[in-house]
Amino acid sequence: MDSESTLPQAAFQLTPQPLTREAFVPFGDVIETEGRDHFTINDGYAERFHNLADVDLTEADGKVLISIFRARPRPRPIQVEMMERHPLSSQAFIPLSSQPFLVLVAPAGEQPSQDNLTLFRTNGLQGVNFARGVWHFPLLVEHENQEFLIVDRGAPAANPGEKNCDLFYFDGVRGEIA
Protein backbone atom coordinates (compact mmCIF):
# COMPACT_ATOMS: atom_id res chain seq x y z
CA MET A 1 0.00 0.00 0.00
CA ASP A 2 1.31 3.37 -0.98
CA SER A 3 -1.91 5.31 -0.80
CA GLU A 4 -0.63 8.15 1.40
CA SER A 5 2.02 9.31 -1.01
CA THR A 6 -0.36 9.27 -3.95
CA LEU A 7 -2.99 11.41 -2.30
CA PRO A 8 -3.04 14.87 -3.85
CA GLN A 9 -1.18 17.24 -1.58
CA ALA A 10 -2.91 20.55 -1.01
CA ALA A 11 -0.79 23.61 -1.57
CA PHE A 12 -0.69 26.23 1.17
CA GLN A 13 0.51 29.75 1.63
CA LEU A 14 3.04 30.66 4.27
CA THR A 15 2.07 33.77 6.20
CA PRO A 16 4.77 35.65 8.09
CA GLN A 17 4.52 36.21 11.81
CA PRO A 18 6.45 38.94 13.62
CA LEU A 19 9.86 37.73 14.74
CA THR A 20 10.27 37.48 18.50
CA ARG A 21 13.03 35.96 20.59
CA GLU A 22 10.57 33.62 22.25
CA ALA A 23 9.18 32.24 19.00
CA PHE A 24 12.68 31.87 17.53
CA VAL A 25 14.15 29.86 20.42
CA PRO A 26 13.93 26.53 18.53
CA PHE A 27 15.89 28.00 15.64
CA GLY A 28 18.53 30.20 17.22
CA ASP A 29 18.89 33.79 18.38
CA VAL A 30 17.32 37.11 17.51
CA ILE A 31 20.07 39.74 17.51
CA GLU A 32 18.49 42.96 18.77
CA THR A 33 18.73 45.53 21.53
CA GLU A 34 15.00 45.72 22.26
CA GLY A 35 14.28 44.39 25.72
CA ARG A 36 17.87 43.28 26.32
CA ASP A 37 20.07 44.08 29.27
CA HIS A 38 23.05 46.30 28.70
CA PHE A 39 25.87 47.89 30.64
CA THR A 40 27.77 51.13 30.34
CA ILE A 41 31.30 51.26 28.93
CA ASN A 42 33.67 53.92 27.57
CA ASP A 43 33.26 56.34 30.51
CA GLY A 44 29.55 56.56 29.91
CA TYR A 45 29.66 57.18 26.17
CA ALA A 46 28.42 53.77 25.10
CA GLU A 47 26.11 50.96 26.16
CA ARG A 48 27.13 47.38 25.49
CA PHE A 49 24.38 44.90 24.63
CA HIS A 50 26.57 41.94 25.34
CA ASN A 51 26.72 38.50 23.77
CA LEU A 52 23.47 38.48 21.82
CA ALA A 53 23.94 35.15 20.02
CA ASP A 54 25.25 31.67 20.65
CA VAL A 55 28.09 31.74 18.16
CA ASP A 56 29.04 28.16 17.28
CA LEU A 57 31.68 28.22 14.57
CA THR A 58 34.96 26.90 15.81
CA GLU A 59 34.62 23.20 16.55
CA ALA A 60 37.38 21.23 14.82
CA ASP A 61 39.30 24.43 14.06
CA GLY A 62 36.62 26.18 12.04
CA LYS A 63 37.47 29.76 11.08
CA VAL A 64 35.34 32.74 12.04
CA LEU A 65 34.37 34.73 8.95
CA ILE A 66 32.96 38.23 8.71
CA SER A 67 31.36 38.77 5.30
CA ILE A 68 28.71 40.95 3.69
CA PHE A 69 25.83 39.59 1.61
CA ARG A 70 24.02 41.85 -0.84
CA ALA A 71 20.65 40.37 -1.73
CA ARG A 72 17.83 41.03 -4.15
CA PRO A 73 14.19 39.98 -4.01
CA ARG A 74 13.00 36.75 -5.61
CA PRO A 75 9.98 36.98 -7.89
CA ARG A 76 6.70 36.31 -6.11
CA PRO A 77 5.13 33.96 -5.44
CA ILE A 78 8.12 32.06 -4.07
CA GLN A 79 7.87 28.27 -4.21
CA VAL A 80 9.53 26.68 -1.21
CA GLU A 81 11.23 23.92 -3.12
CA MET A 82 14.30 23.50 -0.96
CA MET A 83 15.90 24.27 2.38
CA GLU A 84 19.52 24.35 3.49
CA ARG A 85 21.42 23.78 6.72
CA HIS A 86 24.95 24.09 8.03
CA PRO A 87 25.67 20.91 9.97
CA LEU A 88 28.86 22.19 11.61
CA SER A 89 28.04 25.72 12.61
CA SER A 90 25.74 28.60 13.33
CA GLN A 91 25.25 31.45 10.84
CA ALA A 92 24.32 35.03 11.74
CA PHE A 93 22.66 37.64 9.50
CA ILE A 94 22.53 41.24 10.71
CA PRO A 95 20.85 43.84 8.48
CA LEU A 96 23.00 46.84 7.59
CA SER A 97 20.17 48.86 6.08
CA SER A 98 17.44 48.79 8.75
CA GLN A 99 14.98 47.02 6.45
CA PRO A 100 12.83 43.99 7.27
CA PHE A 101 13.44 40.60 5.73
CA LEU A 102 11.72 37.23 5.83
CA VAL A 103 13.12 34.23 7.69
CA LEU A 104 11.83 30.79 6.76
CA VAL A 105 12.94 27.96 9.03
CA ALA A 106 12.33 24.35 9.96
CA PRO A 107 13.70 22.59 13.03
CA ALA A 108 17.08 20.88 12.97
CA GLY A 109 16.81 17.20 12.13
CA GLU A 110 17.48 14.68 9.40
CA GLN A 111 15.32 16.54 6.92
CA PRO A 112 12.84 19.41 6.89
CA SER A 113 9.12 18.84 6.49
CA GLN A 114 6.77 21.05 4.53
CA ASP A 115 4.34 20.54 7.37
CA ASN A 116 6.69 22.14 9.85
CA LEU A 117 7.80 25.40 8.27
CA THR A 118 7.71 28.73 10.08
CA LEU A 119 7.93 32.09 8.34
CA PHE A 120 8.94 35.19 10.28
CA ARG A 121 9.23 38.83 9.28
CA THR A 122 11.79 40.96 11.09
CA ASN A 123 11.09 44.50 12.26
CA GLY A 124 13.95 46.01 10.29
CA LEU A 125 16.40 46.19 13.18
CA GLN A 126 16.54 42.51 14.07
CA GLY A 127 19.20 40.09 12.95
CA VAL A 128 19.09 36.32 13.34
CA ASN A 129 21.60 33.65 14.22
CA PHE A 130 20.60 30.22 12.93
CA ALA A 131 21.69 27.51 15.33
CA ARG A 132 23.78 24.66 13.95
CA GLY A 133 21.74 22.33 11.77
CA VAL A 134 18.60 24.47 11.62
CA TRP A 135 17.00 24.23 8.17
CA HIS A 136 16.46 27.60 6.51
CA PHE A 137 15.58 29.07 3.17
CA PRO A 138 18.15 31.43 1.62
CA LEU A 139 17.89 35.17 2.28
CA LEU A 140 14.46 36.61 1.50
CA VAL A 141 14.59 40.37 1.08
CA GLU A 142 11.99 42.85 -0.05
CA HIS A 143 14.20 45.53 -1.63
CA GLU A 144 17.07 45.61 -4.09
CA ASN A 145 20.56 45.47 -2.63
CA GLN A 146 19.69 44.85 0.99
CA GLU A 147 22.98 44.22 2.74
CA PHE A 148 23.72 42.02 5.72
CA LEU A 149 26.72 41.37 7.86
CA ILE A 150 27.30 37.64 8.08
CA VAL A 151 29.21 35.84 10.81
CA ASP A 152 29.72 32.25 9.78
CA ARG A 153 32.25 29.47 9.45
CA GLY A 154 35.19 29.01 7.14
CA ALA A 155 36.82 25.65 6.56
CA PRO A 156 39.80 24.79 8.76
CA ALA A 157 43.17 25.38 7.11
CA ALA A 158 43.86 21.65 7.40
CA ASN A 159 40.55 20.71 5.74
CA PRO A 160 39.85 23.26 3.02
CA GLY A 161 37.30 21.02 1.31
CA GLU A 162 35.11 20.72 4.40
CA LYS A 163 31.44 20.45 3.46
CA ASN A 164 29.18 22.57 5.62
CA CYS A 165 26.05 23.15 3.57
CA ASP A 166 23.38 20.49 3.04
CA LEU A 167 20.60 21.16 0.56
CA PHE A 168 17.28 19.33 0.77
CA TYR A 169 14.83 19.41 -2.15
CA PHE A 170 11.20 18.67 -1.41
CA ASP A 171 9.44 16.00 -3.41
CA GLY A 172 6.54 18.09 -4.61
CA VAL A 173 6.30 21.73 -3.63
CA ARG A 174 3.34 22.83 -1.59
CA GLY A 175 4.55 25.76 0.48
CA GLU A 176 4.42 29.16 -1.19
CA ILE A 177 5.17 32.71 -0.10
CA ALA A 178 2.71 35.10 -1.77
Place this chain on the structure above:
Amino acid sequence: MDSESTLPQAAFQLTPQPLTREAFVPFGDVIETEGRDHFTINDGYAERFHNLADVDLTEADGKVLISIFRARPRPRPIQVEMMERHPLSSQAFIPLSSQPFLVLVAPAGEQPSQDNLTLFRTNGLQGVNFARGVWHFPLLVEHENQEFLIVDRGAPAANPGEKNCDLFYFDGVRGEIA
Protein backbone atom coordinates in the same frame (compact mmCIF):
# COMPACT_ATOMS: atom_id res chain seq x y z
CA MET B 1 70.47 66.13 31.61
CA ASP B 2 66.74 65.94 31.33
CA SER B 3 66.14 68.92 29.13
CA GLU B 4 64.00 67.19 26.55
CA SER B 5 61.32 66.14 28.98
CA THR B 6 61.11 69.58 30.52
CA LEU B 7 60.63 71.42 27.25
CA PRO B 8 57.07 72.65 26.91
CA GLN B 9 55.15 70.26 24.68
CA ALA B 10 53.10 71.95 21.99
CA ALA B 11 49.51 70.84 21.74
CA PHE B 12 48.24 69.78 18.35
CA GLN B 13 44.97 69.07 16.68
CA LEU B 14 44.24 65.75 15.07
CA THR B 15 42.62 66.09 11.67
CA PRO B 16 40.71 63.15 10.25
CA GLN B 17 41.70 61.60 6.95
CA PRO B 18 39.32 59.48 4.88
CA LEU B 19 39.52 55.84 5.85
CA THR B 20 40.98 53.57 3.16
CA ARG B 21 42.04 49.94 3.28
CA GLU B 22 45.55 50.85 2.24
CA ALA B 23 46.03 53.44 4.98
CA PHE B 24 44.53 51.13 7.59
CA VAL B 25 46.76 48.13 6.85
CA PRO B 26 48.98 48.72 9.92
CA PHE B 27 45.94 48.73 12.18
CA GLY B 28 43.68 46.02 10.80
CA ASP B 29 40.89 45.69 8.25
CA VAL B 30 38.31 47.98 6.72
CA ILE B 31 35.05 46.04 6.41
CA GLU B 32 33.35 47.27 3.24
CA THR B 33 32.08 46.09 -0.13
CA GLU B 34 33.57 48.95 -2.16
CA GLY B 35 36.23 47.64 -4.48
CA ARG B 36 36.07 44.10 -3.09
CA ASP B 37 35.67 40.88 -5.00
CA HIS B 38 32.45 38.95 -4.56
CA PHE B 39 30.77 35.84 -5.85
CA THR B 40 27.20 34.87 -6.52
CA ILE B 41 25.27 32.58 -4.18
CA ASN B 42 21.62 31.63 -3.58
CA ASP B 43 20.79 30.90 -7.22
CA GLY B 44 21.75 34.41 -8.23
CA TYR B 45 19.80 36.26 -5.55
CA ALA B 46 22.79 37.32 -3.46
CA GLU B 47 26.42 38.34 -3.75
CA ARG B 48 28.86 37.24 -1.08
CA PHE B 49 31.67 39.64 -0.17
CA HIS B 50 33.65 36.96 1.54
CA ASN B 51 35.96 37.05 4.54
CA LEU B 52 36.46 40.80 4.90
CA ALA B 53 38.47 40.77 8.13
CA ASP B 54 41.19 38.81 9.84
CA VAL B 55 39.17 37.63 12.81
CA ASP B 56 41.55 36.70 15.63
CA LEU B 57 39.54 35.79 18.69
CA THR B 58 39.91 32.17 19.60
CA GLU B 59 43.48 31.54 20.72
CA ALA B 60 43.48 29.73 24.06
CA ASP B 61 39.77 28.95 23.79
CA GLY B 62 38.51 32.51 23.52
CA LYS B 63 34.80 32.82 22.82
CA VAL B 64 33.39 34.63 19.78
CA LEU B 65 30.92 37.30 20.88
CA ILE B 66 28.37 39.17 18.81
CA SER B 67 27.23 42.31 20.64
CA ILE B 68 25.76 45.70 19.85
CA PHE B 69 27.22 49.00 21.11
CA ARG B 70 25.05 52.11 21.25
CA ALA B 71 27.25 55.18 21.43
CA ARG B 72 26.84 58.91 21.97
CA PRO B 73 29.12 61.78 21.06
CA ARG B 74 31.73 63.10 23.47
CA PRO B 75 31.81 66.86 24.07
CA ARG B 76 34.26 68.66 21.78
CA PRO B 77 37.10 69.29 21.84
CA ILE B 78 38.13 65.78 22.81
CA GLN B 79 41.39 65.47 24.72
CA VAL B 80 43.23 62.31 23.76
CA GLU B 81 44.26 61.39 27.26
CA MET B 82 44.27 57.63 26.89
CA MET B 83 44.26 54.71 24.47
CA GLU B 84 43.27 51.08 24.89
CA ARG B 85 44.24 47.77 23.31
CA HIS B 86 43.14 44.15 23.42
CA PRO B 87 46.31 42.08 23.75
CA LEU B 88 44.65 38.74 23.00
CA SER B 89 42.30 39.49 20.14
CA SER B 90 40.94 41.53 17.30
CA GLN B 91 37.79 43.64 17.67
CA ALA B 92 35.40 44.55 14.85
CA PHE B 93 32.95 47.48 14.70
CA ILE B 94 30.37 47.54 11.91
CA PRO B 95 27.95 50.50 11.75
CA LEU B 96 24.26 49.56 11.76
CA SER B 97 23.03 53.04 10.90
CA SER B 98 25.09 54.04 7.83
CA GLN B 99 26.65 57.01 9.63
CA PRO B 100 30.33 57.97 9.69
CA PHE B 101 32.44 57.68 12.81
CA LEU B 102 35.99 58.58 13.78
CA VAL B 103 38.71 56.00 14.32
CA LEU B 104 41.79 57.02 16.30
CA VAL B 105 44.64 54.51 16.32
CA ALA B 106 48.29 54.01 17.16
CA PRO B 107 50.41 51.04 16.13
CA ALA B 108 50.61 47.91 18.27
CA GLY B 109 53.54 48.00 20.65
CA GLU B 110 54.45 48.39 24.29
CA GLN B 111 52.75 51.75 24.54
CA PRO B 112 51.20 54.31 22.22
CA SER B 113 52.90 57.61 21.44
CA GLN B 114 51.17 60.96 21.04
CA ASP B 115 53.55 61.54 18.16
CA ASN B 116 52.21 58.56 16.28
CA LEU B 117 48.44 58.88 16.30
CA THR B 118 46.29 58.59 13.19
CA LEU B 119 42.70 59.79 12.97
CA PHE B 120 40.39 58.43 10.28
CA ARG B 121 36.82 59.24 9.36
CA THR B 122 34.70 56.49 7.82
CA ASN B 123 32.38 57.06 4.88
CA GLY B 124 29.30 55.82 6.73
CA LEU B 125 29.31 52.33 5.26
CA GLN B 126 32.73 51.20 6.44
CA GLY B 127 33.41 49.10 9.50
CA VAL B 128 36.80 48.41 11.03
CA ASN B 129 38.48 45.42 12.59
CA PHE B 130 41.31 46.37 14.93
CA ALA B 131 44.10 43.83 14.80
CA ARG B 132 45.27 42.29 18.05
CA GLY B 133 47.21 44.76 20.18
CA VAL B 134 46.47 47.86 18.09
CA TRP B 135 46.01 50.89 20.33
CA HIS B 136 42.73 52.69 19.76
CA PHE B 137 40.56 55.33 21.33
CA PRO B 138 37.03 54.27 22.34
CA LEU B 139 34.18 54.76 19.86
CA LEU B 140 33.93 58.30 18.49
CA VAL B 141 30.52 58.98 17.02
CA GLU B 142 28.92 62.14 15.72
CA HIS B 143 25.26 61.45 16.43
CA GLU B 144 23.21 60.24 19.36
CA ASN B 145 22.58 56.51 19.57
CA GLN B 146 24.78 55.37 16.71
CA GLU B 147 24.74 51.59 16.86
CA PHE B 148 27.44 49.13 15.88
CA LEU B 149 27.65 45.41 15.62
CA ILE B 150 30.73 44.23 17.52
CA VAL B 151 32.55 40.96 16.96
CA ASP B 152 35.06 40.48 19.75
CA ARG B 153 36.38 38.04 22.33
CA GLY B 154 34.84 36.61 25.43
CA ALA B 155 36.90 34.98 28.17
CA PRO B 156 37.32 31.21 27.94
CA ALA B 157 34.98 29.24 30.19
CA ALA B 158 38.03 27.92 32.06
CA ASN B 159 39.43 31.42 32.64
CA PRO B 160 36.51 33.76 33.25
CA GLY B 161 38.73 36.45 34.76
CA GLU B 162 40.93 36.75 31.69
CA LYS B 163 42.17 40.31 31.22
CA ASN B 164 42.00 41.49 27.63
CA CYS B 165 41.91 45.27 27.81
CA ASP B 166 44.97 47.40 28.57
CA LEU B 167 44.50 51.12 29.17
CA PHE B 168 47.38 53.57 28.70
CA TYR B 169 47.15 57.11 30.07
CA PHE B 170 49.38 59.73 28.51
CA ASP B 171 51.57 61.84 30.76
CA GLY B 172 50.44 65.24 29.59
CA VAL B 173 47.77 65.50 26.93
CA ARG B 174 48.66 67.17 23.68
CA GLY B 175 46.46 65.57 21.04
CA GLU B 176 43.01 67.05 20.62
CA ILE B 177 40.09 66.42 18.27
CA ALA B 178 38.35 69.72 17.50
